[in-house]
Amino acid sequence: MVQVKLFDCEHEQDLEEEINRFLSDLEHKQVVDIKYNIAALREAEDEQIYCFSAMVMYIK
Template sequence: MVQVKVFDCEHEKDLEEDVNQFLSRLEEDKLIDIKFHVAAMTEENEEQIYCFSALVMYRK
């Protein structure tokens, strides 16, 4: 069965840690693919907000 796990963090290092922690528990031959996305937004006070996300596809 194919499964997905979605990660969403405000900082790229947090995303890296979360994904690496998940992958450390996953057998290497079970990994199918990883998709990565970054979104940037500017709030009314002109502060820039980033959203780093990853989708891991794997076999269960």
């Protein structure tokens, strides 16, 4: 059965660490695909906020 795992972090390195930790428990052949997205938002007072997210599709 194909499953998905969603990740959402404010920092790129945090996302990388979380995904690598998750993937370390899977075999290579279990991974179907990984989708990656970045969103940038401007808050009040010109503060820019980034959202790094990914979806890992895998076979359980």
